[in-house]
Amino acid sequence: xxxxxxxxxxxxxxxxxxxxxxxxxxxxxxxxxxxxxxxxxxxxxxxxxxxxxxxxxxxxxxxxxxxxxxxxxxxxxxxxxxxxxxxxxxxxxxxxxxxxxxxxxxxxxxxxxxxxxxxxxxxxxxxxxxxxxxxxxxxxxxxxxxxxxxxxxxxxxxxxxxxxxxxxxxxxxxxx
Numbered sequence: 001x002x003x004x005x006x007x008x009x010x011x012x013x014x015x016x017x018x019x020x021x022x023x024x025x026x027x028x029x030x031x032x033x034x035x036x037x038x039x040x041x042x043x044x045x046x047x048x049x050x051x052x053x054x055x056x057x058x059x060x061x062x063x064x065x066x067x068x069x070x071x072x073x074x075x076x077x078x079x080x081x082x083x084x085x086x087x088x089x090x091x092x093x094x095x096x097x098x099x100x101x102x103x104x105x106x107x108x109x110x111x112x113x114x115x116x117x118x119x120x121x122x123x124x125x126x127x128x129x130x131x132x133x134x135x136x137x138x139x140x141x142x143x144x145x146x147x148x149x150x151x152x153x154x155x156x157x158x159x160x161x162x163x164x165x166x167x168x169x170x171x172x173x174x175x176x
Contacts, residue, residue: 014064014065014075014077014078015077015078016078016079016080017077017078017079017080018079018080018081019079019081020079020081020082021037021049021077021079021081021086021088024039024040024041025037025038025039025040025047025049025088026038026039026040028046031048033050034048034049034050034089035048035049035050036048036091037049037088046091047076047088047089047090047091048088048089048090048091048092049086049087049088049089050086050087050089051084051085051086052085052086052087053085054083054084054085064078066128067125067128069120069121069124070120070147070149071117071118071120071121071124071147071148071149071150072121072124072125072149072150073089073090073092073141073149073150073151074089074090075087075088075089075090076088076089076090089151090143090149091144092141092142092143092149092151093141093142093143093144094141094142095137095138095140095141095151096137096138096140096141096142097136097137097138097140113148114140114148117147117148118140118148118150121148121149121150122135122150125150135150138151139151
């Protein structure tokens with residue numbers, strides 16, 4: 001028993017399922033390195049499944065359950081099957097890398113909103129002491145409910161974030 005005045009730290013746990021992810025998910029289509037799936041138990045739950053090298057997940061096993069933020073794609077489950085690791089991740093609809101921003105005449109407040117949402121996600125990742133300098137435009141996504149989210153990443157994979165879609169007079173790239 002604990003005293004009500006004693007603060008307790010609650011630690012999140014992300015379970016690793018030792019079975020084939022395809023027992024719980026149905027294949028829809030490949031999207032690059034990710035497979036779009038439908039959860040069999042729910043006909044309206046889309047998810048992305050990505051196979052990752054074991055060292056990427058095992059490198060920081062305690063940090064994965066801690067990553068919970070409205071601007072970060074949720075890791076829903078981890079599967080280990082036939083010595084392979086599969087991450088089940090919240091499905092995000094459109095990558096900013098897929099959008100041709102030059103076709104749109106974005107207003108300053110729209111650009112500021114996008115940057116603000118991205119920076120909230122980057123600040124959260126930084127607060128976990130993970131590197132954010134290697135994000136790319138491909139890590140910025142729109143969810144089905146029109147929220148801007150950072151897609152899952154592994155900090156030791158090198159990318160550059162491009163905050164500007166049009167060449168600027170001073171610089172066409174900016175690092176976060």
